[in-house]
Amino acid sequence: MPRRILLLIFCLSLSVPGFCQQTDTGSIKKLYDHIMLRGDAYENLRHLCKQIGPRLSGSDNAEKAVIATAAMLKKAGADTVYLQPCMVPHWVRGAKEAGNIQLSNGNKISLHLCALGNSIGTHAAGVLAAVIEVKSMETLHLLGRSAVQGKIVFFNIPMNSLYLNTFQAYGESGIGRWDGPAQAAKYGAVGVLVRSLASNEDDYPHTGSTTYNDSFPPIPAVAISTKDATLLSNLLQKDKALSVWFKTNCQMLADKPSFNVIGEIRGTEYPDEIITVGGHLDSWDLGEGAHDDGAGCVQSIEVINAFHQTGLRPKRTIRAVMFMNEENGGRGGDAYLAFAQSHHEKHVFALESDEGGFTPRFFSFDVSSSSFNRLAEWKPLLYPYGVYDFVQNGSGSDIEPLKAMGTSLAALHPDSQRYFDVHHAASDRFESVSRRELLLGAANIAALIYLVSEHGL
Numbered sequence: 001m002p003r004r005i006l007l008l009i010f011c012l013s014l015s016v017p018g019f020c021q022q023t024d025t026g027s028i029k030k031l032y033d034h035i036m037l038r039g040d041a042y043e044n045l046r047h048l049c050k051q052i053g054p055r056l057s058g059s060d061n062a063e064k065a066v067i068a069t070a071a072m073l074k075k076a077g078a079d080t081v082y083l084q085p086c087m088v089p090h091w092v093r094g095a096k097e098a099g100n101i102q103l104s105n106g107n108k109i110s111l112h113l114c115a116l117g118n119s120i121g122t123h124a125a126g127v128l129a130a131v132i133e134v135k136s137m138e139t140l141h142l143l144g145r146s147a148v149q150g151k152i153v154f155f156n157i158p159m160n161s162l163y164l165n166t167f168q169a170y171g172e173s174g175i176g177r178w179d180g181p182a183q184a185a186k187y188g189a190v191g192v193l194v195r196s197l198a199s200n201e202d203d204y205p206h207t208g209s210t211t212y213n214d215s216f217p218p219i220p221a222v223a224i225s226t227k228d229a230t231l232l233s234n235l236l237q238k239d240k241a242l243s244v245w246f247k248t249n250c251q252m253l254a255d256k257p258s259f260n261v262i263g264e265i266r267g268t269e270y271p272d273e274i275i276t277v278g279g280h281l282d283s284w285d286l287g288e289g290a291h292d293d294g295a296g297c298v299q300s301i302e303v304i305n306a307f308h309q310t311g312l313r314p315k316r317t318i319r320a321v322m323f324m325n326e327e328n329g330g331r332g333g334d335a336y337l338a339f340a341q342s343h344h345e346k347h348v349f350a351l352e353s354d355e356g357g358f359t360p361r362f363f364s365f366d367v368s369s370s371s372f373n374r375l376a377e378w379k380p381l382l383y384p385y386g387v388y389d390f391v392q393n394g395s396g397s398d399i400e401p402l403k404a405m406g407t408s409l410a411a412l413h414p415d416s417q418r419y420f421d422v423h424h425a426a427s428d429r430f431e432s433v434s435r436r437e438l439l440l441g442a443a444n445i446a447a448l449i450y451l452v453s454e455h456g457l
Contacts, residue, residue: 021381024378024381024450024451024454025381027312027450027454028381028382028385028447028450028451030310030312031306031307031310031312031443031446031447031450032385032443032446032447034306034309034310035302035306035439035442035443035446036436036439036440036443038309039302039305039306039439039442039443040072040075040076040298040301040302040305041298041299041301041302041438041439041442042298042433042435042438042439044072044298044301044302045290045294045295045298045357045430045433045438046430047068047072048065048068048069048288048289048294048297048298049288049289049290049294049429049430050288050430051068052064052065052068053288053289054283054284054285054286054287054288054289055281055282055283055289056091056092056282056283056284056285056327056328057088057089057090057091057256057258057282057324057325057327057328057329057331058088058089058090058091058092058253058255058256058258059090059092059285062088062258062281062282062324063258065281065282065322066083066258066259066261066281066322066324069261069281069297069301069322070083070261070263072298072301073261073262073263073301073304073320074263075305076263076301076302076304076305076308077265077304077305077307077308077309078263078264078265078304078308078320079264079265079266080263080264080266081261081262081263082262082263083259083260083261083262084259084260084261084262084335084336084339085257085258085259085335086257086258086259086260086324086325086331086332086334086335087255087256087257087258087331088255088256088257088258088282088324088325088329088331088332089118089252089255089325089328089329089331090252090253090254090255090256091117091118091250091251091252091253091328092250092251092253093114093115093248093249093250093285094121094248094249094250094251095249097113097114097115097222097246097247097248097249098113098126098246098247099111099113099126099222099224099244099245099246099247100244100245100246101231101232101235101242101243101244102128102242102243102244102245103235103239103242104239104241104242109231109235111224111225111228111232111244111246112203112204112205112224112225112227112228113193113205113222113223113224113225113228113246114205114206114207114222114223114286115207115220115221115222115248115250116177116181116192116194116207116208116209116210116221116222116223117207117208117209117210117284117327117328118209118210118211118212118252118328119181119210119218119220119221119222119248119250120218120219120220120250120251120252121220121248121249121250121251122191122220122246122247122248122249124247125247126245126246126247126248127152127190127191127220127245127246127247128243128244128245129150129151129152129190129191129243129244130150130151130152130241130242130243131151131152131153131154131193131232131236131242131243131244132147132148132151132152132153132154133154133156133232133233133236134153134154134155134156135156135157136157137175137176137179137180137183140153140155140180140183140184140187141183143187144187145187145188147187148184148187148188148189149187149188149189150188150189150190151189151190152189152190152191152192152193152243152244153180153184153189153191153192153193154192154193154195154229154232154233154236154244155176155177155180155192155193155194155195156195156229156232156233157173157175157176157195158173158195158226158229159172159173159197159198159199159420160172160173161199165416166199166416166417166419166420167355167416169199169420170197170420170423173195173197174197174208176194176195177194177197177208177209177210177223178208178209178210178211179210179211180192180194180210180221181210181211181212181218181219181221182210182211182212182213182216182218183213184219185212185213185216185217185218185219186213186215186216189219190219191219191220191221191222191246192219192220192221192222193221193222193223193224193229193232193244193246194221194222194223194224195223195224195226195229196223196224196225196226196229196425197223197420197423197424198225198226198420198421198423198425199417199418199419199420199421200226200420200421201226201227201230202225202226202227202421202427203225203227203228204225204425204426204427205222205223205224205225205228205286205425206223206420206423206424206425207223207284207285207286207424207425208223208284208327208423208424209327209328220246220248222246222248232244258324258325258331258332259324260281260321260322260323260324260332260335260336261281261321261322261324262319262320262321262322263301263304263319263320264304264317264318264319264320265304265307265308265313265314265317265318266317267314267315267316267317267318267453268313268314268315269315269316270315270316270317270456271316271317272317272345272346273316273317273346273348273456274316274317274319274340274345274346274347274348275314275316275317275318275319275348275349275350275351275449275452275453276319276320276321276336276347276349276350276351276399276402277300277303277318277319277320277321277350277351277352277353277445277449278296278297278300278320278321278322278323278350278351278352278353278398278399279293279294279295279296279297279298279299279300279322279323279352279353279354279398280293280296280297280322280323280324280325280326280327280332280354280398281293281297281322281323281324281332282323282324282325282326282327282332283327283428284327284424284428286424286425286426286428287422287425287426287427287428287429288428288429288430289428290357290422290428290429290430290431290432290433291356291357291358291419291422291423291428291432291433292354292356292422292423292424292428293326293353293354294357295353295356295357295433295438295441296352296353296354296412297322298438298442299353299357299412299438299441299442299445300320300321300322300353300445301320302439302442302445302446303318303320303442303445303446303449304318304320306442306443306446307446307450312450314449314450314453314454315453315454316348316452316453316456318449318453321336321398323336323398326354326397326398330397330398332398333397333398333399333400333401334401336398336401336402337401337402337404337405340402340405341404341405347402347405347407348407348408348452348456348457349407349408349409349410349452349457350395350399350402350407350408350409350410351363351395351396351399351409351410351411351412351445351448351449352395352396352397352398352399352409352410352411352412353396353411353412353441353445354396354397354398354411355411355412355413355414355416355419356414356416356419356422356423357414357433357434357437357438357441358414358415358416358418358419358434358437358441359386359414359415359437359440359441360385360386360387360412360413360414360415360437360440360441360444361386361387361388361389361413361414361415361416362387362388362389362390362391362413363382363387363389363390363391363410363411363412363413363444363448364390364391364392364393364394364395364410364411364413365390365391365392365393365395365408365409365410366392366393366394366395366400366403366408366409366410367392367408367409367410367457368408369392371408371457372390372392374455374457375390375457376390378390378448378451381447381451382444382447382448385440385443385444385447386440386444387444394411395409395410395411396409396411408457410448412441412444412445414437414441
């Protein structure tokens, strides 16, 4: 009996219709081998970090990154590359911040601090006030205006070191950063200090977005390093009369035009069914945006490159998207959804990589139970390459709007133990990314995209 007939019988005998393990194993290995031996992701990341640098929405560097990643997608072999317009917030940090602890004996201790994203700046003299420490939002509400008015509120909410999943700790402790300034303003505070959202103690302040409530006047807000947060907390126990001074120069300017960058390989059998793979192109301005999220961008470009270089033509259209403005507005994800809806596009699957370029561990999915059961059949194919689990729990912020269209969503989850050492900090630099770990993530993303393209959901 001819080999191709035996192969067909084997494929038809499997439980999932159209699922041919032998063929898929060979194709996945081809993608993996190409990416690990000849992938361009690491050099693309080097260019993004070292030739361009931080890419805050609305900045000149963000514009340069749009041009650079469009060129990368063309070089990778995308059939079509284009820019999708979106208006983005334009927040600028201004001159470097300064601050110190002023003890009641007259001594001063400098602070490692940075303004929170979207924060207003201080007046020219800065803010100088007594400090009140809170370790939860509930404590702030219990204290109320009588205790808070005229003071700087210090949100000292450490990330819980007992959680193996550091993103769980981030989600729990982050309330002080994203909602703290608005809630402190409600009770008459004149400023806010936030303990940086970092897993370990160091001297790096970690920025990140905060939001204001239109019902209360905005107040300036800064993050201080975890070491300084511990120091300040200890000093407050001994010196209740100490104060803190800080000065920031940030401001929010008028929205600016920007773009999502999109490159696609058109499907051979179902070209109108779109699979999105992406990361966000913007980054905070303190580091180089290597892990957050240059890694996700170059991994997505690598998917296009791997399909092109190996000659594997997808059945469904694969679209790599560099989303703009995830960090302080989410405008790129909203623009992508609006375009898809207005053009009646059919988005069947979307995957985001936005947790750094560390060793891949698992994929999460926001899909129906039937689709998840289908996906689970593929887990053994990825196990040899370092992805050990599929879970039904969440996706990514840029692709989440597509849920309104019924799109199945997914996210890559690398090992998270070191991510919050660099997240939103000056330490998020190219040198902190391992080439091998970055490419392993890209290879596993490419494998999953291939399987969805071949078999659908």
